[in-house]
Amino acid sequence: MRFVIALMRHETNTFSPIATPLSAFNRGSTAGPLYGDDAVRACQGTNSAAAAFIDLVRRQGDEFVMPLMANAVPSGMVTAQAFESMAASIVEAVGAGCDAVMLDLHGAMVAEGYPDAEGELLARIRAAAPEVPIAVSLDFHANFSAALVDNATVIAGYCTYPHVDVYETGARAARTLMAALRGEARPVLLWRTLPMLTHMLRQTPRAQPMKDIMERAMAAERDGEVLNASVFGGFPLADIPHTGLAVVIVADxxxxxxxxxLLDELCGMAWERRADFVFPIEPMEESIARAKTLTQGPVVLVDHGDNCGAGGPTDEMTVLGEVLRQGLEGVVAGPFWDPGAVAELIAAGVGQSVTLDVGGKTDMPALDLKGRPLRLSGRVQCITDGNYQVTGPMFTGMKLSLGRTVVLDVAGTLVVICEKPQEPFDTGVFTHAGIDLSRRRYILIKSRQHFRAGFEPIASEIVLVAGPGVCSSDYSQFPFRNLRRPIYPLEVHTALEAA
Known part of the structure; x- marks a missing residue:
């Protein structure tokens, strides 16, 4: 048999001011997507669904082509040019002939003109090859429209957050697809979205309220009750009509x-717990003051309002400013995105003392936030190329790049500044620059849950800090215009009636 395998992933925060062009679609050192053999080499041996697809096809002795590997850090709207280019690569490969398609997608990509970019991609594939079976692996934060479901044969979603089961998710989708190709199963997709916006800090299947909902779904799949069962927390920072928690069942x-x-059971469990999916926000100043009382390090401070893993620019400096104001010692902080500051520091050179404005270059007009740089004085401790390979459990083996990176020593606080944004789900963002995290009392990072993959094992304590930004958990700040309404918790009583 001949398969088409492709990877196209982006989580779009529609409130982010940073557009996502084609050049953004590679998290490594190369600008833009990879194609053909280069795409295969970048995926194989990694914790990705595409790697699982590749391994299965090779074990079967079948053939495959990989027209595209395109993976961008979450940010704002994907440009029309980027989407058209990536979609054309995949559709052209399918049109050349294949027995089946296996796609490693995110599920929350919004492109100019297409609120459900993945649904549009599948519709185009279906138009090019009406009968071809299509298996799709999706992120836990996928949002669902009819176009995405109606044009797929098999859908499987990550069961973890942080996402450490990405390879296994691809294997789950592929197993069902192969059973269908052999005539051993006839997949039927059943799905539902609920009128509820969950908070991302309350979604993880590691804890309630999601824990036993996901465990029930996994048990049903494992025990053969259904072919696949997936619960999706959804990506709530996408102002589109189909945002919300969803359940997708692949039944024979x-x-x-x-x-x-099973669909009714899982949806009922989630809806009954809707209030538990709301995250209570502690004022930033109080969180940092509480962290200052903790004596055993390293304490991980998590600024979840400006996380590029959910579309933030990672140049919002308010939390670092408050950490310095309150006098926390032994801090390493970052990585902060500021290419201009990186260039200035590199020009100064290692060992030189520099005073400059860092971050705050990005306005966030959707939330009426103005960028506010933070003036720092320090010594350039280290300059790197920003390249590292993931060693932790999330996307293990992937080669990532921060671009050129500088460590600035500000009176003992190490501030890591980079050219390319990257959520710190792996300690490599610091260790590649020779920073010994065990010797730091505080580690200040911008993340929500993914940091737990690499940093929870070394943390003595974790303190969540509600800094400002387009990833805030305070939904009252966001000017939602396109959500289906009513929706919980924005409209509590009318959402109950709609449900």
């Missing part, structure tokens, strides 16, 4: 009733 045609019962 011979056991559709069992799939419908």
């Amino acid at each position: 045609a011979a056991r559709v009733d069992a799939g419908r019962r």
Whole structure:
């Protein structure tokens, strides 16, 4: 058999002011997507769904082509040119002929003109090859429209957050696809989205309220009750009509009733716990003051309002400014995105003392936030190329790049400044620059949950800090215009009636 395998991933924060062009679609040192053999080499041996697809096809002795690997850090709207280019690469490969398609997608990509970019991609594939089976691996934060579901044959989603089961998710989707190709199963997709915006800090299947919902879904799949069962927390920072928590079941045609019962059960559990998916916000100053009382390090301070893993620019400096104002000692902070500051510091050179404005270059007009640089005085401690390979459990083996990176020593606080934004889900963002995290009392990073993959094992304490930004958990700040309404918790009583 001949397969088409492709990877196209982006989580779009529609409130982010940073557009996402084609050049942004590679998290490594190369600008833009990879194609053909280069795409295969970049994916194989990594914790990705595409790697699982590649391994399975090779074990079967079949053929495959990989027209595209395109993976961008979450940010604002994907440009029309970027989407058209990537979609054309995949559709052209499918049009050349294949027995099946396996796609490693995110599920929350919004492109100019397409609120459900993945649904548009699948519709184009279906138009090019009406009968071809399509298996799709999706992120836990996918949002669902009918176009995405109606044009797929199999859908499987990550069961973890942080996402450490990406390879296994690809394997789950591929196994069902292969069973269908062999005539051993007839997949039927059942799905539902609920009128609720969950807070990303309350979504993780590692803890309640999601924990036993996800465990029930995983058990149903494992025990053969259904072919696949996935619960999606959804990406709430996308102002589109189909945002919300979703459940997708792949049932065998011979056991559709069992799939419908499971769908009702999982949706009922989630809706009954809707209030538990709301995150209570502690004022930033209080969180930092509380952290100052902790004596055993390293204490991980997590600024979740400006996280590029959810579309933030990572140049919002308010939390670092407050950390310095309150006098926390032994801090390493970053990485902060500021290419201009990086250039200035490199020009000064290692060992030189410099005073400059860092960050605050990005206005966030959707939330009426103005960028405010932070003036820092320090010594250039280290300059690197920013390249590192992930050693932790999330996207293990992937080669990532911060671009040129500088460590600035500000009276003992190490500030890491980079050319390319990257959520710190792996300690490599610091260790590649020779920073010994065990010797730091505080580690200040911008993240939500993914940091737990690499940093939770070394943390004595974790303190969540509600800094400002387009990733805030305070939904009252966001001018939602395109959500289906009513929706919980924005409209509590009318959402109950709609449900």
